Amino acid sequence: MAWTYLLVAGVLEVLWAFAMKKSAGFTVLGPTILTFVAMIASVALLSMAMRSLPLGTAYAVWTGIGAAGAFLAGAVFMGEALTLTRVAAALLIVAGIMLMKLSGGE
Numbered sequence: 473m474a475w476t477y478l479l480v481a482g483v484l485e486v487l488w489a490f491a492m493k494k495s496a497g498f499t500v501l502g503p504t505i506l507t508f509v510a511m512i513a514s515v516a517l518l519s520m521a522m523r524s525l526p527l528g529t530a531y532a533v534w535t536g537i538g539a540a541g542a543f544l545a546g547a548v549f550m551g552e553a554l555t556l557t558r559v560a561a562a563l564l565i566v567a568g569i570m571l572m573k574l575s576g577g578e
Contacts, residue, residue, distance in 0.1 A: 474524045481517035482537025484510045489542040490549070529572050536569040
């Protein structure tokens, strides 16, 4: 169950990053509220996952999902550049997440 909490926490991290961008510096109410609700839920689920997962694994996977997911959301929904270097960097993040999961350690 910890990995499920961690996956959902990572997805919520992507959501709050996207909503933060849409909030235009917290000047648009809807995205601002969504940002804070998703932040709180994301950190709460990360905390629940950390009950049984090692700190280093949980935090690295959480931030990795957030970083790679935010990159993908920016490219898909905001027209941000998909250069070879940026895609390679995102793939390296995903590879790191996979290695953390495969390393066990829980």
